Amino acid sequence: MHESLLINIAIAVLFLPLLGFVVTLLLGKKLKSVFIFENLIITVSFIAAVYLLFSKLSFFPDKNIVAEFEWFGFGIVPFFGEVSVKLGFLIDNITVIMLFTVALISMLVHFFSIAYMKGDERYNRYFAYLGIFTFSMNGIVLTHNILMMYIFWELVGLSSYLLIGFWFEKKSASDAAKKAFIVNRIGDLGMFAGILILFLTYNTFSFSEIFTQLSEGVLPFDSHVWLTVTGILLFGGAIGKSAQFPLHVWLPDAMEGPTPVSALIHAATMVAAGVYLVVRIFGLLTADAMLFIAVIGMLSAFIPATIALTQNDIKKVLAYSTVSQLGYMIMALGVGAYKFAFFHLITHAFFKACLFLGSGSVIHAMHHEQDITKMGGLRKKLPLTYATFLISALAISGIPLTSGFLSKDGILASSVAFASLTGHWLFPIVGFLVASLTAFYMFRLIILTFHSEPVDHHKFEHAHESPFAMVMPLVVLAGLSFFIWYTPNPINADSGWMISKWINNPELHTPSQTRFDFMNDSDVNVNKTSNTVMYSQSYSDAMHSAHFPAMILSLLVAGLGILLAFYVYQWKKLNADSIAAKIKPLYEFSLNKWYFDEFYNSTFVAFTLGISRLSAWFDKKIIDGIVDGSATVTRHIASFSGNFDKYVVDGLVNFTAYLSGFIGILFRRFQTGKVQTYIVLVIFSIVILLFVFKNF
Amino acid sequence: MEVGLNHFLFVSTILFSMGIYAIVTRKNAVLVLMGIELILNAANINFIAFSRFGNFGLDGQLIALFVIVLAAAEAAIALAIVLNIYKNLATVNIDEVDKLRD
Numbered sequence: 188m189h190e191s192l193l194i195n196i197a198i199a200v201l202f203l204p205l206l207g208f209v210v211t212l213l214l215g216k217k218l219k220s221v222f223i224f225e226n227l228i229i230t231v232s233f234i235a236a237v238y239l240l241f242s243k244l245s246f247f248p249d250k251n252i253v254a255e256f257e258w259f260g261f262g263i264v265p266f267f268g269e270v271s272v273k274l275g276f277l278i279d280n281i282t283v284i285m286l287f288t289v290a291l292i293s294m295l296v297h298f299f300s301i302a303y304m305k306g307d308e309r310y311n312r313y314f315a316y317l318g319i320f321t322f323s324m325n326g327i328v329l330t331h332n333i334l335m336m337y338i339f340w341e342l343v344g345l346s347s348y349l350l351i352g353f354w355f356e357k358k359s360a361s362d363a364a365k366k367a368f369i370v371n372r373i374g375d376l377g378m379f380a381g382i383l384i385l386f387l388t389y390n391t392f393s394f395s396e397i398f399t400q401l402s403e404g405v406l407p408f409d410s411h412v413w414l415t416v417t418g419i420l421l422f423g424g425a426i427g428k429s430a431q432f433p434l435h436v437w438l439p440d441a442m443e444g445p446t447p448v449s450a451l452i453h454a455a456t457m458v459a460a461g462v463y464l465v466v467r468i469f470g471l472l473t474a475d476a477m478l479f480i481a482v483i484g485m486l487s488a489f490i491p492a493t494i495a496l497t498q499n500d501i502k503k504v505l506a507y508s509t510v511s512q513l514g515y516m517i518m519a520l521g522v523g524a525y526k527f528a529f530f531h532l533i534t535h536a537f538f539k540a541c542l543f544l545g546s547g548s549v550i551h552a553m554h555h556e557q558d559i560t561k562m563g564g565l566r567k568k569l570p571l572t573y574a575t576f577l578i579s580a581l582a583i584s585g586i587p588l589t590s591g592f593l594s595k596d597g598i599l600a601s602s603v604a605f606a607s608l609t610g611h612w613l614f615p616i617v618g619f620l621v622a623s624l625t626a627f628y629m630f631r632l633i634i635l636t637f638h639s640e641p642v643d644h645h646k647f648e649h650a651h652e653s654p655f656a657m658v659m660p661l662v663v664l665a666g667l668s669f670f671i672w673y674t675p676n677p678i679n680a681d682s683g684w685m686i687s688k689w690i691n692n693p694e695l696h697t698p699s700q701t702r703f704d705f706m707n708d709s710d711v712n713v714n715k716t717s718n719t720v721m722y723s724q725s726y727s728d729a730m731h732s733a734h735f736p737a738m739i740l741s742l743l744v745a746g747l748g749i750l751l752a753f754y755v756y757q758w759k760k761l762n763a764d765s766i767a768a769k770i771k772p773l774y775e776f777s778l779n780k781w782y783f784d785e786f787y788n789s790t791f792v793a794f795t796l797g798i799s800r801l802s803a804w805f806d807k808k809i810i811d812g813i814v815d816g817s818a819t820v821t822r823h824i825a826s827f828s829g830n831f832d833k834y835v836v837d838g839l840v841n842f843t844a845y846l847s848g849f850i851g852i853l854f855r856r857f858q859t860g861k862v863q864t865y866i867v868l869v870i871f872s873i874v875i876l877l878f879v880f881k882n883f
Numbered sequence: 884m885e886v887g888l889n890h891f892l893f894v895s896t897i898l899f900s901m902g903i904y905a906i907v908t909r910k911n912a913v914l915v916l917m918g919i920e921l922i923l924n925a926a927n928i929n930f931i932a933f934s935r936f937g938n939f940g941l942d943g944q945l946i947a948l949f950v951i952v953l954a955a956a957e958a959a960i961a962l963a964i965v966l967n968i969y970k971n972l973a974t975v976n977i978d979e980v981d982k983l984r985d
Binding site (some may be wrong): 861862863865866870 | 903906907978
């Protein structure tokens with residue numbers, strides 16, 4: 188086993204989907220069956236990713252494999268030193284786990300789509316888009332520098348745009364695609380500014396080189412504040428891509444795309460790229476930046492959870508739950524629970540992809556009906572979909588034996604530990620509240636869709652279990668939602684291989700006075716080169732004591748939420764409509780998504796449109812007026828000069844010619860052509876001259 | 884009465900005037916040429932007269948000799964031209980020879 192083999196395999200994993208994209212796009216119109224090639228390529232890429240995962244984790248568990256090459260260089264730049272831009276791969280445990288997740292879900296979504304998208308007129312193009320998405324996502328995961336990450340970051344934005352607007356004949360779909368692209372751009376602007384600050388300061392894009400220089404005390408503009416600002420600006424990219432408050436508005440609209448796309452891009456992988464970015468830059472986040480991140484994460488966990496309570500579109504509920512779960516991960520990173528954030532990213536990717544594909548199966552069975560109030564009783568018609576959906580819903584609600592329980596419990600325990608050390612008790616309180624809300628709306632969704640009585644009997648009679656290509660991915664993903672893949676202990680992940688072996692705590696590189704107190708260890712001599720985080724003894728103590736109560740409490744709130752959902756929707760002890768009528772303002776507020784879209788439309792969008800109109804008016808009236816005015820003036824001057832030329836200059840010339848002609852006419856009679864006449868004239872002239880000049 | 888300068892000048896003036904008169908009035912090209920000869924000879928008389936009565940040595944006689952030679956050459960060329968004109972146009976009337984004017 189050699190490192191270069193791993194790097195070559197990583198290159199294959201990265202570029203195979205690109206090959207699939209190019210081939211499928213070019214041959215798509217001529218060759219109807221070229222999508223099989225794309226599926227084959229993605230399967231090969233998955234196998235390579237699996238091989239990469241196993242060989243990395245078994246042969247190089249504690250080693251970061253880096254391969255880089257110079258992309259272009261400028262030589263020595265004045266005032267700046269040598270500028271050379273390098274691209275390259277960083278293969279550590281996080282990379283291979285993430286790569287495996289992306290490749291697996293991408294492959295399953297490909298298979299699912301074979302059946303789901305059957306009969307679409309742009310069938311092959313759809314698979315081509317999935318291919319370029321997989322390529323870009325692999326690029327984000329594999330990169331060792333932030334410039335390459337930014338490039339692929341924009342590429343996933345592009346493929347997301349293409350896939351949301353896949354059915355661009357629908358105006359809502361093309362609008363949603365534009366919205367997603369533009370909202371993402373706002374976040375990316377922050378990320379770009381952050382990258383520029385990093386490059387100006389460190390003259391490199393590579394994460395490890397930046398961290399090394401940061402450990403040596405090099406700070407952006409020699410100030411701790413600017414380090415915080417840089418962290419927050421970079422996090423701006425994550426706010427956009429991971430649909431965090433206040434830029435979360437694009438994700439629910441993105442559900443206009445095909446459902447398998449929602450599963451792959453807008454639930455499992457692309458939106459997790461923001462979390463992955465924060466994971467990568469974790470080493471340079473100061474305490475203030477982390478607190479900012481935690482607050483954003485908390486708001487993003489809470490607000491969409493309240494909105495999801497009242498939504499009736501099956502995909503909208505799942506979309507808001509995605510934002511909410513991503514908020515969990517971001518909050519976890521903010522409170523320093525690095526391992527659990529990444530753990531939750533992986534577990535969430537599996538069970539949320541399963542939920543979305545399950546919803547795709549339901550929508551497929553119901554002939555593109557998405558309103559859960561028109562479903563019901565599908566349990567009998569779609570037994571496999573129901574079973575997998577239920578397992579995933581249990582996982583997202585945090586019920587023991589599932590993967591979601593482990594990761595969510597870890598996050599909640601960390602937030603409790605964080606609160607006990609710093610006094611920010613709002614984080615755990617909101618965390619538990621959101622856990623209970625999540626359990627409630629997920630089971631509201633399940634009961635309305637699969638339990639209760641069928642609402643639309645006609646559609647119910649025609650509903651049927653989906654074909655094998657669609658059910659198989661569901662079963663695989665539901666299987667991955669069990670605890671056994673991550674740890675042998677179903678109630679505590681700490682001793683499992685995922686947390687204790689595979690995900691290592693990162694080194695911190697920030698100056699110690701900018702960190703949280705619990706991240707500075709007073710009694711252990713900090714070894715900069717070790718791969719372990721410098722969490723203090725007090726943190727592990729707090730974590731230890733927080734774990735058990737947090738687990739009980741999270742179980743309690745999740746159970747409460749599920750129970751309430753059954754109480755209201757299954758047993759109908761309470762009438763949901765009458766409750767909604769009683770708290771009508773709150774209900775309306777949630778139903779209308781906290782009026783975010785309306786607020787943005789009337790402020791930012793209206794403001795931008797106003798500016799555009801003003802500048803259009805300015806352009807039309809002032810600029811065009813100046814241009815037209817100068818044209819008129821020029822025309823008048825030209826016409827005056829033309830007249831002057833015509834009458835004065837030409838007049839003089841013509842007068843001269845006329846005068847010459849006149850004199851010519853006058854004198855022509857002297858010229859007879861007879862020499863003798865001339866001689867007579869000459870002699871007479873001489874005689875006259877002699878008389879005139881005579882001096883006698 | 885002594886023959887003096889004035890007599891010579893008088894004769895040459897008459898000759899000159901006759902030459903001019905011939906040039907101006909005659910239509911025949913040969914007669915015009917003869918007029919030119921008269922004028923040249925008037926000039927010759929002047930040269931010799933001034934040479935004899937002025938204090939110029941033999942310069943006048945010398946130039947007169949040149950003029951005679953020149954007149955011979957001139958007459959030869961001019962007569963050749965006239966002969967060619969007659970060949971081409973069948974006339975020696977100089978009023979009718981106006982082809983260049985067109």
